[in-house]
Amino acid sequence: MLEGKNPRLTLALALQEKARRARRNRLKYYKPYAKQREFHALGARCRERLFSAGNQLGKTFSGAYETAMHATGRYPDWWEGKTFDKATIGWAASVTGELTRDGVQRLLLGRPGLPAERGMAALPADAIKDVRPGTGIPNAVSQIVVRHGGGGDVQAGESVIGFRSYNQGREKFQSETLDYLWFDEEPPVDIYMEGLTRTNTTLGPVYLTFTPLMGMSQTVMRFLVEKAAGTSVVFMGIYDAGHYTKEQADTIVASYPEHEREARAFGKPVLGSGAVFPVPESEIIVTPFAVPDDWPRLCALDLGWDHPTAAVWLAHNLDADIVYLYDVYKRAKQIPAVHASAIKARGAWIPVAWPHDALQTQKDTGVPMRDTYRAEGLNMLPERTQFEDGSIGVEPGIQIMLNRMQTGRFKVFSSCEGWLEEYRLYHRKDGVIVKQMDDAIDASRGGIMSLRFAKTNTVSNFKRYRESWRS
Numbered sequence: 001m002l003e004g005k006n007p008r009l010t011l012a013l014a015l016q017e018k019a020r021r022a023r024r025n026r027l028k029y030y031k032p033y034a035k036q037r038e039f040h041a042l043g044a045r046c047r048e049r050l051f052s053a054g055n056q057l058g059k060t061f062s063g064a065y066e067t068a069m070h071a072t073g074r075y076p077d078w079w080e081g082k083t084f085d086k087a088t089i090g091w092a093a094s095v096t097g098e099l100t101r102d103g104v105q106r107l108l109l110g111r112p113g114l115p116a117e118r119g120m121a122a123l124p125a126d127a128i129k130d131v132r133p134g135t136g137i138p139n140a141v142s143q144i145v146v147r148h149g150g151g152g153d154v155q156a157g158e159s160v161i162g163f164r165s166y167n168q169g170r171e172k173f174q175s176e177t178l179d180y181l182w183f184d185e186e187p188p189v190d191i192y193m194e195g196l197t198r199t200n201t202t203l204g205p206v207y208l209t210f211t212p213l214m215g216m217s218q219t220v221m222r223f224l225v226e227k228a229a230g231t232s233v234v235f236m237g238i239y240d241a242g243h244y245t246k247e248q249a250d251t252i253v254a255s256y257p258e259h260e261r262e263a264r265a266f267g268k269p270v271l272g273s274g275a276v277f278p279v280p281e282s283e284i285i286v287t288p289f290a291v292p293d294d295w296p297r298l299c300a301l302d303l304g305w306d307h308p309t310a311a312v313w314l315a316h317n318l319d320a321d322i323v324y325l326y327d328v329y330k331r332a333k334q335i336p337a338v339h340a341s342a343i344k345a346r347g348a349w350i351p352v353a354w355p356h357d358a359l360q361t362q363k364d365t366g367v368p369m370r371d372t373y374r375a376e377g378l379n380m381l382p383e384r385t386q387f388e389d390g391s392i393g394v395e396p397g398i399q400i401m402l403n404r405m406q407t408g409r410f411k412v413f414s415s416c417e418g419w420l421e422e423y424r425l426y427h428r429k430d431g432v433i434v435k436q437m438d439d440a441i442d443a444s445r446g447g448i449m450s451l452r453f454a455k456t457n458t459v460s461n462f463k464r465y466r467e468s469w470r471s
Contacts, residue, residue: 025124027068030076035236036062039207043081046232048196049207050223053236053267058243059209063182064107066207067092068122070180071159073149082205087148087157088179090204093164093195095185100165101140104184108161112139129158170194179204186210189218212269213260216425220269224425225437237266262424274427276398279405281423288413291315291326296454299343300353300385300447302439303369308332309339310439312419313346314447316454323404323451325412328419328440336369340376348377349457353450355442356384356392381453385446394433397445404448419444 032040039051039062053059069075070088092108094100101112109131110117119125127147134140146159164172166187173194179202181195186208196206212220223233238249253265261280262268268281291297295315302310313327329342343352358370365372374380386392404410412419419440426441427434 025126026120027065027072027074027122027124028076030065030122032062032065033058033236033240033242035234035240037078037080039234039236040066041080042232042234043205043207047199047203047205047230048223048228048232049205050220050231050233051207051209051236052212052220052223052233052269053209054238054263054265055211057236057238057241057267059211059236059267060103060107060184063092063184063207063209064104064122067104067161067180067182068108068124068127071144071146071148071161072124072127073155073159074124074127082180084179085149086155087159089160089162089176090178090180090182091162091164091176091195091198092182092184093166093173093187093191094183095165096167097134097137097140097165099185100163101134101137104182105141105163109141109144134163166191173198177201181206183208184210186212186214186217186219189222192219192222211263211267213263215269215274216427224269224421235267268424274429276426276428276433277402277405277423279402281420283408284405284410284412285414285420286324286411288326288415291324292317294456295324296456297347297350298353298447298450298454299346299350300443300450301343301358301373302355302443302446303357304439305333307437308439309334310418310443311339311343311352312416312440312443312447313350314444314451314454316451320409322409322411323448325410325416325419325444325447327413328416330418330440336372337376340373340378344377347457349379349455351453351455352378352380353385353446353453354380355446356386359384381450385450387449388452392449394445397449398433400448401445410448 036058039049042049043066051059051062066081067090069079070084070090073084075083092100092104094103106112106121108122109128110119110121118131119128123144123146128144129147130145131141132143134142142163144161146161148157148159149155170190173191176198178198181199183192183195183206187195199206214220222228223231238244238252239246244252253261256264259278266281295317298314300312300314304310308330309332311329312325315324315326317324327346331339331342352373354370354373358373359368361368362372370380387396401410422437422439422441425437
């Protein structure tokens with residue numbers, strides 16, 4: 001044969017065939033980025049997952065490939081997420097029928113209207129048994145019947161992937177019992193809850209992939225504020241995606257309007273003009289480092305019970321006049337002794353600024369919270385948090401923090417996730433700051449107001465200077 005007489009031709013044909021097979025079974029070659037893989041893995045222990053990512057970073061791609069795995073039962077060796085060993089019934093949904101067709105359908109099945117591309121997306125060609133057309137929208141499909149598994153512990157059968165759109169209304173998300181449900185783009189909360197109900201019998205996974213451009217919607221709040229049991233969130237930013245160079249990513253980030261940048265580039269909810277601190281998170285975060293002994297430090301406390309008691313630790317670089325928030329503590333429904341123990345463990349010598357409500361007496365003891373914390377060994381400041389003139393206004397403290405952020409004089413260690421979570425959500429409604437999930441932010445505002453009381457560790461400094469003198 002010609003192939004046997006021409007090794008180069010034989011090799012070329014073999015490579016061509018290998019490429020053809022790869023195009024017809026892209027699921028086999030799916031290699032997620034670290035954030036995508038983290039999102040998948042959470043499915044093993046969290047029923048509800050949100051993949052909040054920037055634009056064009058691969059969030060819908062991740063949803064499509066996970067859906068293809070649940071439909072086919074073909075899970076890669078590296079897979080740590082939820083698995084099914086039997087045929088499944090699932091839905092994929094988006095905002096409109098057109099967006100469902102052009103987004104989730106395209107990534108599962110191939111480009112609409114091009115039958116030759118069928119099987120050249122997330123669903124392998126040999127797994128696609130039947131494609132049932134939809135109505136009213138050209139090239140849209142209503143269902144895909146998929147061959148599931150076979151061999152090993154995976155039962156053979158036929159899975160069904162159905163398609164829905166939010167503009168069909170909540171009623172279209174009723175009746176069916178589902179093994180899983182994928183929402184691509186943010187759903188209204190009523191549709192999300194109706195969809196979640198479809199998996200109550202199976203307790204199967206419900207996963208969302210979207211860029212949070214609608215701000216603090218009820219759907220977003222379920223994951224970021226309410227943090228309902230069984231929910232989880234993964235944020236993915238442009239620098240987490242391997243298909244952009246840093247220079248390309250920098251250019252893309254700069255091209256976005258400033259009030260949309262956090263959402264479109266980093267997957268953080270847009271607060272727009274309602275953001276209390278309209279400063280990109282990336283401009284205030286720094287990598288943690290060992291705080292020098294000669295930088296004055298201060299701890300600031302915010303009291304709570306149902307909502308957390310919070311404490312933050314600030315270090316002041318006097319030479320550059322930069323304040324670093326280097327640690328945070330948040331815990332709800334615990335007695336003062338528990339909080340005091342955690343605070344002292346970070347340095348009992350550090351002065352503690354405390355809010356005016358610490359002067360309120362406790363119902364069970366009649367003792368002010370300030371005195372209770374003092375009795376527990378905290379180095380409480382003599383007076384409540386206030387400015388030098390005795391005022392305690394919230395807005396002046398906010399403006400000082402904002403000014404420092406805008407001028408590069410307020411930085412936060414990237415390890416302070418409890419504080420950063422609040423920063424992402426801290427916003428105004430009708431001009432008024434929304435008092436919700438703001439405990440660490442309130443503590444840090446008190447710390448900034450009391451910065452003049454920050455102290456260095458004189459014992460530590462004495463020992464250091466003594467050792468220096470001896471050497």
